[in-house]
Amino acid sequence: MTFTVTSAQxxxxxxxxxxxxxxxxxxxxxxxxxxxxxxxDGHRELLLDLxxxxxxxSTGIAAFVRGDNLVAADGGWLRLTGATGRxxxxxxxxGLAEVLRHDTADPTRSVGx
Amino acid sequence: MAPRAYRRRVGExxxxxxxxxxxxxxxxxxxxxxxxxxxxxRGSDPGDGRISTPxxxxxRVWSADAPTTxxxxxxxxxxxxxxVPDWSEVVEHFREGLIVCDADxxxxxxSPVAERLVPEVVSGEVLAxxxxxxxxxxxxxxxxxxxxxxxxxxxxxxxxxxxxYVEDVTESVSRADALLAERARSLFLAVVGEKLGNPLxxxxxxxxVARLAVPTTADVAVLVLAPRxxxxxxxxxxxxxxxxxxxxxxxxxxxxxxxxxxxxLAGTEPHALDWLVEQAAEAGWLPGLDVTGATARVVPLxxxxxxxxVLLVARRAGRWYDEADLDLVRAFAxxxxxxxxxxxxYRDQAEVADTLQASLVPVEPAPASGVQWxxxxxxxxxxxxxxxxxxxxxxLPDGGSVFFLGDVSGKGVEAAVFTGxxxxxxxxxxxxxxxxGRLLKLLNDALLxxxxxxxxxxxxxxxxxxxxxHRDGGLTLTLAGGGHLPPLVLRASGEVEVVxxxxxxxxxxxxxxxxxxxxxxxxxxTCLLYSDGVTEARGGWRGDEQFGxxxxxxxxxxxxxxxxxxxxxxxxxxxxxxxxxGDHDDIAVLALRATGAAGRASRHLHAVPGPTSAExxxxxxx
Numbered sequence: 001m002t003f004t005v006t007s008a009q010x011x012x013x014x015x016x017x018x019x020x021x022x023x024x025x026x027x028x029x030x031x032x033x034x035x036x037x038x039x040x041d042g043h044r045e046l047l048l049d050l051x052x053x054x055x056x057x058s059t060g061i062a063a064f065v066r067g068d069n070l071v072a073a074d075g076g077w078l079r080l081t082g083a084t085g086r087x088x089x090x091x092x093x094x095g096l097a098e099v100l101r102h103d104t105a106d107p108t109r110s111v112g113x
Numbered sequence: 114m115a116p117r118a119y120r121r122r123v124g125e126x127x128x129x130x131x132x133x134x135x136x137x138x139x140x141x142x143x144x145x146x147x148x149x150x151x152x153x154x155r156g157s158d159p160g161d162g163r164i165s166t167p168x169x170x171x172x173r174v175w176s177a178d179a180p181t182t183x184x185x186x187x188x189x190x191x192x193x194x195x196x197v198p199d200w201s202e203v204v205e206h207f208r209e210g211l212i213v214c215d216a217d218x219x220x221x222x223x224s225p226v227a228e229r230l231v232p233e234v235v236s237g238e239v240l241a242x243x244x245x246x247x248x249x250x251x252x253x254x255x256x257x258x259x260x261x262x263x264x265x266x267x268x269x270x271x272x273x274x275x276x277x278y279v280e281d282v283t284e285s286v287s288r289a290d291a292l293l294a295e296r297a298r299s300l301f302l303a304v305v306g307e308k309l310g311n312p313l314x315x316x317x318x319x320x321x322v323a324r325l326a327v328p329t330t331a332d333v334a335v336l337v338l339a340p341r342x343x344x345x346x347x348x349x350x351x352x353x354x355x356x357x358x359x360x361x362x363x364x365x366x367x368x369x370x371x372x373x374x375x376x377x378l379a380g381t382e383p384h385a386l387d388w389l390v391e392q393a394a395e396a397g398w399l400p401g402l403d404v405t406g407a408t409a410r411v412v413p414l415x416x417x418x419x420x421x422x423v424l425l426v427a428r429r430a431g432r433w434y435d436e437a438d439l440d441l442v443r444a445f446a447x448x449x450x451x452x453x454x455x456x457x458x459y460r461d462q463a464e465v466a467d468t469l470q471a472s473l474v475p476v477e478p479a480p481a482s483g484v485q486w487x488x489x490x491x492x493x494x495x496x497x498x499x500x501x502x503x504x505x506x507x508x509l510p511d512g513g514s515v516f517f518l519g520d521v522s523g524k525g526v527e528a529a530v531f532t533g534x535x536x537x538x539x540x541x542x543x544x545x546x547x548x549x550g551r552l553l554k555l556l557n558d559a560l561l562x563x564x565x566x567x568x569x570x571x572x573x574x575x576x577x578x579x580x581x582x583h584r585d586g587g588l589t590l591t592l593a594g595g596g597h598l599p600p601l602v603l604r605a606s607g608e609v610e611v612v613x614x615x616x617x618x619x620x621x622x623x624x625x626x627x628x629x630x631x632x633x634x635x636x637x638x639t640c641l642l643y644s645d646g647v648t649e650a651r652g653g654w655r656g657d658e659q660f661g662x663x664x665x666x667x668x669x670x671x672x673x674x675x676x677x678x679x680x681x682x683x684x685x686x687x688x689x690x691x692x693x694x695g696d697h698d699d700i701a702v703l704a705l706r707a708t709g710a711a712g713r714a715s716r717h718l719h720a721v722p723g724p725t726s727a728e729x730x731x732x733x734x735x
Contacts, residue, residue, distance in 0.1 A: 065571075
């Protein structure tokens with residue numbers, strides 16, 4: 001299965017990344033590289049849309065955590081939204097759903113702070 | 114006056130030059146003979162005529178001293194040229210000497226060169242009387258006469274006369290020999306370089322060095338490594354006829370090393386060579402070698418700073434080490450030293466790696482009363498033996514046990530190092546906190562520093578619990594969840610339950626929500642902890658389907674009577690069977706079973722013998 005990530009600028013400086021396919025050891029590097037690129041371009045608020053993501057393993061989780069650590073160091077944030085099925089279950093089991101939940105009311109609450 | 118003096122000076126110089134060359138040629142010949150025989154290339158005379166042709170002055174003097182010259186018969190009697198050159202004079206300038214016999218075998222002419230080379234042959238006498246066996250033959254012949262190498266070429270002349278051309282080929286032979294010897298040395302060093310090219314094991318490299326030194330550089334070669342902890346190891350190769358040299362080895366206390374070896378280890382070739390053989394013999398290194406007349410040399414093997422060792426080479430009587438030999442031994446020693454240094458460096462690194470690796474391999478749970486442990490572990494990189502999954506247990510002073518199983522993000526060495534840090538943390542922290550939820554939070558805070566410093570999304574998921582024996586013979590498990598897959602419980606009834614345990618990753622946020630649950634295991638009931646390498650194993654008939662939690666439930670259903678080790682093995686087995694190909698995540702399984710009455714009985718029985726077994730011994734650091 002393939003994995004794709006497409007990014008789009010949204011209003012209020014939030015960058016949205018649409019993830020599709022399977023996120024595992026062989027594809028997580030692509031996500032990490034994309035996050036690194038966005039951070040290097042000055043993006044600090046990243047919203048990851050997981051609606052079309054069908055699988056996510058621990059390396060995917062690691063990519064999320066790493067990305068959040070990265071932007072949080074500059075006062076930004078990384079949040080997840082739209083997870084379903086197996087992906088939602090993984091986020092549930094690891095407790096990451098709680099940590100990186102996209103909450104429109106308070107998006108600035110960050111993991112590392 | 115001036116030109117004459119000049120000429121004489123030139124003549125003297127030439128004479129000096131010639132003698133000098135002969136002396137060095139003798140040496141070359143000797144060394145050449147030691148290394149190779151060169152019969153096949155001896156015909157290749159460079160032909161510059163520097164050496165063998167006597168100077169014109171000399172030839173004239175000799176011809177004056179040799180009245181037999183006039184007896185030279187006409188060489189071409191069938192041609193009647195009106196004016197012929199003075200053939201005898203022409204012939205005297207040949208590099209080849211000339212001996213002519215008549216049909217009766219009486220010597221009729223001996224040219225000055227031939228006279229010098231074969232002085233036994235006298236004009237007017239029968240050739241056979243000279244007693245030079247080589248002159249009896251009919252064909253070309255090469256022989257050594259008065260220390261010179263002569264080549265003989267008999268030619269039949271008219272009227273049954275015979276002529277022998279005698280050529281001194283000593284120099285060309287020795288030059289060819291020297292060339293061949295040089296080629297042999299190069300070849301030897303090339304072979305040495307190849308054989309010692311990829312040394313990974315110092316002992317094997319040392320044995321190879323000793324073996325390669327024989328027979329080219331020695332009849333007996335002893336390699337002595339620089340002493341470690343006061344002991345010097347040595348390897349010895351002894352020349353065996355038509356066989357690969359035998360290599361043996363031994364150890365000497367550093368204090369007992371011969372002084373020449375110590376000198377060599379200090380980086381210099383010992384100057385006093387007289388006692389070398391005796392010293393080596395005294396050390397017991399020269400068995401079966403006749404010491405009288407034997408020669409030995411000691412050459413250091415260069416290392417990184419000090420020599421890595423020394424090479425003692427010894428030859429039996431009659432074979433000296435000349436400069437060319439010594440150069441070869443030194444060149445050999447340089448290669449051997451480099452190979453040994455590399456091998457030792459590799460060994461040191463491998464030792465470090467092994468030690469670190471051993472410290473990262475999961476340690477089997479400590480035996481605890483009332484608990485039967487079962488474990489299975491299959492790292493993603495099997496060759497590495499370590500991975501990102503971990504498990505373990507520690508005994509608590511109150512008779513309980515703290516146990517854990519988890520998974521850190523990432524794979525391979527980096528992940529394994531992180532599991533090591535995590536286990537060390539737990540090892541220390543369980544002494545100050547035994548409540549699983551609080552222990553996990555302490556661990557989280559301890560790891561947070563590391564994970565944030567590295568910023569590579571490093572974290573762990575784990576289940577941590579404390580098992581305490583219950584009055585009924587079962588176990589009470591207090592469990593804390595850190596974002597890991599919830600454990601399963603195999604009830605005595607055959608039912609399989611999923612423990613409702615949630616929680617957050619460890620090492621990501623400062624104050625994670627830790628899930629907690631309490632489970633009671635009746636005797637013969639089992640709790641099963643596993644990593645996501647089990648449920649995420651990809652295989653099935655499509656090859657990429659996940660094993661999944663449901664299949665795991667099915668696989669362990671009906672296994673409730675199994676001992677804990679068998680259950681852990683079964684889970685690993687079914688996961689392994691499911692895997693379509695070798696590529697998989699780390700797999701770890703920890704099962705603990707309440708042993709019930711048997712456990713209580715054993716506790717009572719084992720409490721009796723003595724204080725050592727009654728008092729649970731503190732476990733050693735991992």
